[in-house]
Amino acid sequence: MSLVFHHGHGSPYSWRVWLALEHLGIPYELKVMSFSDKDQLKPEFVALNPRHQVPTIVHDGYALWESLAILEYLDEIVPARRLYPGTAQERARIRRLIREDEEHLDGKGLTPIYDELYKRPEGEAPDEARLEAARRKLAEEMEYFGRELRGPFLAGGEPTAADFVMYPDIAYVKRIGAKKPASKLEGILPPAIAQWAARIEALPFFGKTFPPHWRS
Numbered sequence: 001m002s003l004v005f006h007h008g009h010g011s012p013y014s015w016r017v018w019l020a021l022e023h024l025g026i027p028y029e030l031k032v033m034s035f036s037d038k039d040q041l042k043p044e045f046v047a048l049n050p051r052h053q054v055p056t057i058v059h060d061g062y063a064l065w066e067s068l069a070i071l072e073y074l075d076e077i078v079p080a081r082r083l084y085p086g087t088a089q090e091r092a093r094i095r096r097l098i099r100e101d102e103e104h105l106d107g108k109g110l111t112p113i114y115d116e117l118y119k120r121p122e123g124e125a126p127d128e129a130r131l132e133a134a135r136r137k138l139a140e141e142m143e144y145f146g147r148e149l150r151g152p153f154l155a156g157g158e159p160t161a162a163d164f165v166m167y168p169d170i171a172y173v174k175r176i177g178a179k180k181p182a183s184k185l186e187g188i189l190p191p192a193i194a195q196w197a198a199r200i201e202a203l204p205f206f207g208k209t210f211p212p213h214w215r216s
């Protein structure tokens with residue numbers, strides 16, 4: 001089996017897939033794309049993925065993109081270890097948590113904060129009311145997900161796709177909190193989520209997936 005993984009450091013979508021590949025023990029060839037060099041727009045990559053996004057995998061010549069489609073595909077090709085384990089109901093719950101993360105924690109909490117602090121034109125002040133509303137939503141969502149823990153991880157004793165989808169978002173909350181005091185995100189993680197994040201960070205393969213430019 002040959003699997004090529006096209007990744008971009010700092011992409012939360014791509015990070016999900018890297019964590020999953022490692023957890024499943026799938027051998028892969030890592031190809032890191034440089035966004036500043038616009039690698040994703042080079043003709044050979046656009047020929048592979050017309051949406052020119054990471055993550056993209058090529059498995060035995062079959063190209064696939066969209067992180068959630070990739071996670072479900074990886075789950076099916078390695079039956080010995082699952083990203084969506086359990087009964088139909090347990091598997092559905094993992095999918096529910098993923099959708100809730102995307103819509104609520106990320107979409108209504110983290111994304112507006114990121115937009116206000118990183119995407120406004122130079123010198124333009126953030127919309128404080130929008131920031132505050134998003135910060136409140138993020139705090140509520142992290143409490144919600146803390147209550148969804150079923151042991152060390154979201155679905156029990158082992159991490160699943162739900163943990164690998166949520167972790168990069170929580171890593172962004174931590175990073176923005178540390179880098180942008182105006183975000184007032186420092187210390188916002190409830191204890192249950194801080195401890196859960198520490199458990200992901202203690203996974204033996206975690207270190208290699210951490211964005212190198214985040215180390216400083």
Ligand SMILES: N[C@@H](CCC(=O)N[C@@H](CS)C(=O)NCC(=O)O)C(=O)O
Pocket residue numbers: 008010011012013014040051052053054055065066067068
């Ligand atoms: N819905 C996609 C989003 C992927 C995505 O937005 N990737 C960004 C990096 S975070 C990207 O590759 N952007 C490069 C571009 O659009 O040219 C997924 O879940 O995989």
